[in-house]
Every structure is written in C-alpha cells, then in structure tokens.
Amino acid sequence: MSSRKRRSDGGVAYSDLDGSLRDRTIVALADTTLRGNLDTAAASWGESRDAMRRDHGLDDMRQRARDIRRQNIRDLPALLSEMQAKVREAGGTVVRAADGAEACRYITGLAKARGVKVVAKSKSMATEEIKLNEALEGSGLEVVETDLGEWILQLAGERPSHIIAPAVHLNRSQVAQLFREEAGTDDVPDDREGLVAHARMRLREKFAQAGMGVSGVNLGVASTGTVCIVENEGNARLVTSQPRIHVAVMGMERVVADWDQAAHILQVLPMAAIGQDAANYVNLITGPRREGEADGPEEFHLVIVDGGRGALRGTEFEEALSCIRCGACLYSCPMWKSVGGQAYGSPYSGPIGAVITPLLEGPSSPSSRDLPFMSSLCGACGEACPVGIPLQDLLVRARARASSPDTRKAGLAFRAWSRLWRHPSTYRAWMAGWRLMLRARGKGGWATDLPGPGGGWTQVRDMPTRWPPRR
Amino acid sequence: MRTCLSDAVAPSVWKSAKRVLERAGVEVKVPRSQTCCSQPAWTAGHPDQARAVARHTLQVFAGPEEVVVPSGSCAGMVVHAYPEMFKGEPEEEAALDLARRTIELTQFLARHGLDPGPAAPGPVTLHDSCHMLRVMNENESPRQVLASGGCEVREMQHTDRCCGFGGVFSINFPELSARLGEEKARAAVESGAHEVVSCDLGCLMHIVGVAHRQGIPIRARHIAEVLDT
Numbered sequence: 001m002s003s004r005k006r007r008s009d010g011g012v013a014y015s016d017l018d019g020s021l022r023d024r025t026i027v028a029l030a031d032t033t034l035r036g037n038l039d040t041a042a043a044s045w046g047e048s049r050d051a052m053r054r055d056h057g058l059d060d061m062r063q064r065a066r067d068i069r070r071q072n073i074r075d076l077p078a079l080l081s082e083m084q085a086k087v088r089e090a091g092g093t094v095v096r097a098a099d100g101a102e103a104c105r106y107i108t109g110l111a112k113a114r115g116v117k118v119v120a121k122s123k124s125m126a127t128e129e130i131k132l133n134e135a136l137e138g139s140g141l142e143v144v145e146t147d148l149g150e151w152i153l154q155l156a157g158e159r160p161s162h163i164i165a166p167a168v169h170l171n172r173s174q175v176a177q178l179f180r181e182e183a184g185t186d187d188v189p190d191d192r193e194g195l196v197a198h199a200r201m202r203l204r205e206k207f208a209q210a211g212m213g214v215s216g217v218n219l220g221v222a223s224t225g226t227v228c229i230v231e232n233e234g235n236a237r238l239v240t241s242q243p244r245i246h247v248a249v250m251g252m253e254r255v256v257a258d259w260d261q262a263a264h265i266l267q268v269l270p271m272a273a274i275g276q277d278a279a280n281y282v283n284l285i286t287g288p289r290r291e292g293e294a295d296g297p298e299e300f301h302l303v304i305v306d307g308g309r310g311a312l313r314g315t316e317f318e319e320a321l322s323c324i325r326c327g328a329c330l331y332s333c334p335m336w337k338s339v340g341g342q343a344y345g346s347p348y349s350g351p352i353g354a355v356i357t358p359l360l361e362g363p364s365s366p367s368s369r370d371l372p373f374m375s376s377l378c379g380a381c382g383e384a385c386p387v388g389i390p391l392q393d394l395l396v397r398a399r400a401r402a403s404s405p406d407t408r409k410a411g412l413a414f415r416a417w418s419r420l421w422r423h424p425s426t427y428r429a430w431m432a433g434w435r436l437m438l439r440a441r442g443k444g445g446w447a448t449d450l451p452g453p454g455g456g457w458t459q460v461r462d463m464p465t466r467w468p469p470r471r
Numbered sequence: 472m473r474t475c476l477s478d479a480v481a482p483s484v485w486k487s488a489k490r491v492l493e494r495a496g497v498e499v500k501v502p503r504s505q506t507c508c509s510q511p512a513w514t515a516g517h518p519d520q521a522r523a524v525a526r527h528t529l530q531v532f533a534g535p536e537e538v539v540v541p542s543g544s545c546a547g548m549v550v551h552a553y554p555e556m557f558k559g560e561p562e563e564e565a566a567l568d569l570a571r572r573t574i575e576l577t578q579f580l581a582r583h584g585l586d587p588g589p590a591a592p593g594p595v596t597l598h599d600s601c602h603m604l605r606v607m608n609e610n611e612s613p614r615q616v617l618a619s620g621g622c623e624v625r626e627m628q629h630t631d632r633c634c635g636f637g638g639v640f641s642i643n644f645p646e647l648s649a650r651l652g653e654e655k656a657r658a659a660v661e662s663g664a665h666e667v668v669s670c671d672l673g674c675l676m677h678i679v680g681v682a683h684r685q686g687i688p689i690r691a692r693h694i695a696e697v698l699d700t
Contacts, residue, residue, distance in 0.1 A: 376637025
C-alpha cells in the first residue's frame with residue numbers, strides 16, 4: 001500500500017500517512033510550504049487573540065467559563081435528561097448513541113428510510129470522530145461538505161488539520177488548484193473572493209438536492225432544548241433549514257444548563273477560537289419547523305454520542321470534558337505549529353487531541369501509545385485554554401495511563417532508575433559512572449555519539465562534556 | 472537543591488548558585504544526601520517510580536528552611552506536581568510543606584531584595600524556560616536580578632516560546648525537538664547577544680547542543696554562572 005498520497009501540487013496528504021507518529025513528524029517537518037502556512041495562521045490567530053485579551057477582557061472571562069463548564073460536567077446526567085425532554089417537547093427526536101457505530105447506524109438507517117440520496121453537511125468534529133461520512137458513503141449516499149474548509153478537504157481527500165479551521169494547512173494557490181481539478185477547468189480565479197464565489201456557486205447546487213442536512217452542535221441548552229451552531233459562513237444555516245430532515249450530532253458533554261451560561265460560552269468561544277468578539281452566525285435551533293413557520297426542516301433529530309465520554313466523569317481526566325473545541329490550544333502549541341494537525345493521525349489534534357483521543361479510543365490504542373508523548377509539556381496550551389483545562393497535567397496523566405511494549409520497556413528502565421536514585425550512595429555511583437562515560441566519549445568538549453537512550457539525544461544534537469560548553 | 476542535571480553535566484551551576492547566595496549574605500546548606508526531584512519519571516508517565524525518589528527528596532529537605540533551586544523546572548516540579556503526586560499518601564502534608572518552601576534561585580533573590588553584587592556585563596539574551604514561565608509564573612525576577620547586577624540583556628524574538636527540550640520528549644521526538652531548538656538558537660543569535668542564558672540547564676544543554684551540531688554560533692551559560700562573576 002502506498003503510504004503517501006500526493007496532491008497534484010506536490011504536497012503530502014498527511015492523513016494518509018502510515019508509520020509511527022515520529023515518522024509522520026519527520027515528513028511534515030520537511031514540508032516548507034506546510035510550515036509557512038501554519039506559521040501564517042498561528043501568527044494571525046495570536047494577534048487577534050491578544051487583542052481579545054487586551055480589549056475585551058478574555059482573561060477575566062475565563063474563570064467564569066471554567067466554572068460553568070466544570071459545573072455542567074458534574075450535572076451532566078440531569079442536564080442531558082432535561083435537554084432530551086425539551087427537544088421532544090419541541091417535536092424533535094432524541095437518540096442516545098453509546099458509540100460512533102451506533103450513531104452512524106441510526107443516521108444511515110434514517111436516510112435510507114426517508115429515501116434520501118444527497119446529504120449536505122456543515123462542519124462537525126463529532127461526525128469526523130464517528131466517521132459518519134464513510135458510513136453514509138458506504139451505504140451509497142452522496143455526502144457534500146458545505147463548510148469551505150471541509151469542502152476543500154473533501155476534494156483533497158484529507159482530514160481536518162484543525163478543529164475550527166480544517167484546511168488551515170493549505171494556502172490559496174493549493175486551494176485554487178483543487179477547485180480547478182474539481183471543476184474540470186482552468187477557469188477558476190485564484191484571488192480570495194473569486195475562490196469563495198466559486199465554492200458558493202458549486203455548493204448552492206448541492207443544497208437544492210440534499211434530502212438531509214447533518215450538523216454538529218457547539219452547545220446544547222438544556223433549559224429550552226436548543227442546539228447552538230456557531231459558524232462564519234452561513235452554510236450551517238442552510239444545512240439546518242433547507243433539507244427536509246436535520247440531524248444534529250452532539251458529543252454528550254456539550255450541554256449547558258441555561259441561556260445565561262450559553263451567552264457567556266458563546267462569547268468566549270469565538271474570542272478564543274478566532275480572536276473575534278462575535279461569530280458571524282449563531283444558529284439557535286429548537287426542534288423542527290412548527291406550524292405557521294416559513295422555513296426549517298420537517299424533522300429534527302438530535303443524536304447524542306457518548307463514545308467513551310461518560311466513563312471519564314469522576315476520573316482524573318474529567319476536566320477534559322469541559323472543552324468547548326475552540327482550537328486555541330492547537331494554535332498555541334509549538335508541536336502543532338511545527339507539523340500541523342494531520343501528522344497526529346487522529347480527528348482531534350494538538351494538545352486536546354493528544355489527551356482525548358487515547359481516552360476515547362482506549363489505553364492500548366495506537367493513539368494512546370504515541371500522542372500524549374508528543375509534547376514538551378511547555379504549558380502554552382493550558383495558558384491558551386479559555387476554560388482553564390490544565391492540558392499539560394492531563395498529558396502527564398495520559399502518559400501514565402498508556403500501555404504498550406514501549407511504555408512497558410520504559411517502565412522497567414525507570415524501575416531500575418528509581419532503585420538507584422532513591423539512595424544517595426547509588427545515585428552518586430551512577431553519576432560518577434555517567435561522568436566517566438561522558439568524558440570517555442567527549443572530544444573537544446563535546447560528545448556526538450552516546451549509547452542507550454542518549455542515542456536519541458546525539459542523533460540530532462551534541463552533548464557538552466564540559467560546562468560552560470566550548471564553542 | 473543541586474538538581475540532577477547539574478550533577479550530571481554542569482556542577483559549576485549549583486556551585487555558582489551557592490556562591491551567589493553566599494555573596495548576598497545567605498547561609499547556604501547543600502545536603503550531600505540529595506538526589507533528584509523525580510521529574511524524569513513523573514513526566515514520562517511512571518508516577519510510582521517517581522514517588523519513591525521524591526520521597527527521599529522530601530526527607531532530605533525536611534525542616535524549616537527555604538529550599539532554593541537553580542532551576543525553574545525542578546522548582547516547578549516540587550511546587551506544582553508534588554501535591555498531586557502525594558495526594559492521599561502518608562507524606563501529603565510533608566509534600567505540601569516542601570512545595571510552600573521551595574523557590575527558584577532568581578525568585579528568591581528578587582523576593583528578598585538580595586544583592587549578590589556585579590554580574591557578567593553581557594550582552595546576553597534570556598530564554599524564558601517554559602516551567603519557569605508557566606509553572607512558576609515568573610519572567611521578571613531573572614531580568615531584575617541580571618539588571619541589578621549590571622548585565623545587559625538583549626531580548627530575542629519569541630523568548631517565551633518553547634525551545635523543544637521537554638525532557639523525555641527530546642529523546643522520543645528528536646527531529647521535532649531539534650527543529651524547535653534550532654529556531655531558538657537562531658533567535659538568540661539574532662538578538663545580537665553572544666550568549667544565551669536561562670534559569671534552566673536542560674533548555675541550555677539542548678539549545679547549545681543543537682547549535683553546536685548545526686554550527687550556529689551561540690554560547691550558553693546558566694543564569695547562576697552569569698551572576699557569579
């Protein structure tokens with residue numbers, strides 16, 4: 001199997017890469033276009049977000065956002081029951097899915113039963129997580145992503161590199177190339193407005209054919225059974241109102257108690273996510289179209305996905321459930337900025353992805369073995385998080401939970417280490433041996449080839465054998 | 472607290488820290504029986520092995536004195552992680568007590584208004600190590616202490632950005648780690664300083680190790696050594 005799919009512009013589609021996480025970082029590091037694109041995006045996010053902190057008091061809003069979300073997670077079962085009852089009162093259907101497969105079965109079955117041929121989707125990480133597109137396409141349905149970034153990725157055959165900005169790793173000329181291939185003509189402009197206009201034209205045609213619209217949910221408001229969908233393009237409004245059926249897919253943790261809480265979180269979300277004090281569109285949807293209303297779907301289905309979330313309540317990872325999926329930790333992360341989200345090989349990337357992916361997939365999953373270790377624990381993520389999740393602490397806990405041949409091997413080494421380093425005499429003996437080895441290996445004040453785990457060090461850098469080091 | 476990295480690679484760092492404190496009029500004890508704060512095992516995900524080593528550290532540093540560490544990272548380990556590590560353990564109270572008494576070297580100097588006398592003139596550039604900055608929440612004390620010693624600091628771009636060391640991370644993901652180290656070393660050179668200084672030896676070993684491998688002309692010294700001239 002070919003491990004790399006090449007886009008026609010020569011870039012690598014990292015989501016299709018095989019190999020270890022480390023291998024994927026090596027490939028990504030070699031891609032200078034990718035690095036340029038990520039740097040530009042992260043720098044622009046940083047400037048806008050700093051403005052939010054300076055002019056709109058984002059830092060002061062964090063504490064309340066944190067408190068709200070912690071309380072939501074503690075009250076989760078009650079909030080979900082209330083949410084469910086209110087959606088049903090409003091004429092909607094609620095389905096609680098234990099996992100992604102169950103959610104996909106329900107949605108695919110519904111589409112089949114209603115004779116749907118085309119499904120229009122707005123951006124949703126939950127549907128990425130449950131692999132809904134694959135399920136729908138596997139049953140012969142056509143799926144159209146209507147978020148600009150998601151549509152670009154659909155054309156490229158790639159997965160999102162960022163929670164909020166899925167195609168942030170691509171630049172304008174790469175996008176123009178994809179559009180030309182899709183349209184089968186070179187007659188696609190490559191300025192920003194021209195590209196957007198082109199996408200709008202192509203996508204509008206699809207809306208007319210779609211029998212079902214699938215959206216995600218940014219927040220569920222329990223007191224009224226309303227789902228909030230935040231967006232900047234207006235496509236989610238069409239997805240949720242144009243087709244006959246609207247299916248909203250919500251991770252079970254995304255529920256707040258009431259509008260007072262929702263108003264606060266809906267303010268914090270775009271500030272942290274894109275450095276905007278308000279999102280362009282906030283869609284508030286309570287059930288299907290009611291009698292006398294001019295538009296809206298005939299059917300509204302809310303699919304609430306557990307997918308491993310419920311089991312995290314009451315554990316040392318509970319705080320991860322308060323995430324509002326703003327993506328701020330990605331933009332702040334030196335690792336994400338260096339290799340992009342696709343190298344992570346999981347729907348959720350960056351620090352929050354490195355924490356939750358193993359939790360959702362289980363301790364012996366490949367993601368668990370690798371992802372929590374791809375961090376220097378620099379703490380920039382925890383600092384950026386608008387709901388105060390201590391991501392660097394969760395990463396350490398996730399490492400302790402990982403179970404693989406590698407971690408077991410490291411466990412044995414650390415057991416020996418611990419025996420030696422807890423007693424002063426054996427510690428000093430170890431240090432004496434180490435310094436002898438260093439001196440023996442050193443040449444001109446530097447060691448360039450260390451044995452054992454030190455090989456990981458000297459593979460890319462030298463070790464000073466005298467301090468302060470020589471030039 | 473000497474720190475294991477200083478024992479392993481640069482004993483001059485803890486010796487300088489001791490001299491700087493003594494010059495400022497502080498009575499310093501360096502317990503010979505100390506080993507390591509246990510951070511390597513803790514951050515690698517082996518809390519039980521870490522706890523066994525940290526337990527020894529709790530015993531060594533029992534007592535009323537303030538514990539001064541020439542490392543933001545090791546100090547941060549004690550201040551931030553020990554309470555979690557010993558939660559529900561018999562040593563919980565001792566861990567909280569040590570966490571309250573532990574402080575990084577330049578924080579200690581700044582907080583007590585101590586003057587260790589003249590420092591090296593510089594110019595140096597200061598790398599804000601991540602744990603000093605985000606665990607100890609500190610970026611003023613090192614600058615203040617350097618300035619009062621008469622050392623010129625030339626700030627580099629993105630001084631608050633991670634250098635890519637990250638303990639076990641530097642071994643598990645060497646290429647990614649080295650890329651960030653290279654960016655840091657280049658930023659340090661561009662500052663116009665000929666020497667990069669930090670409160671954390673780990674970062675410096677990494678930055679200067681990458682720089683030496685790649686031929687980037689920058690030297691490195693721990694802040695204690697710059698103050699000790």
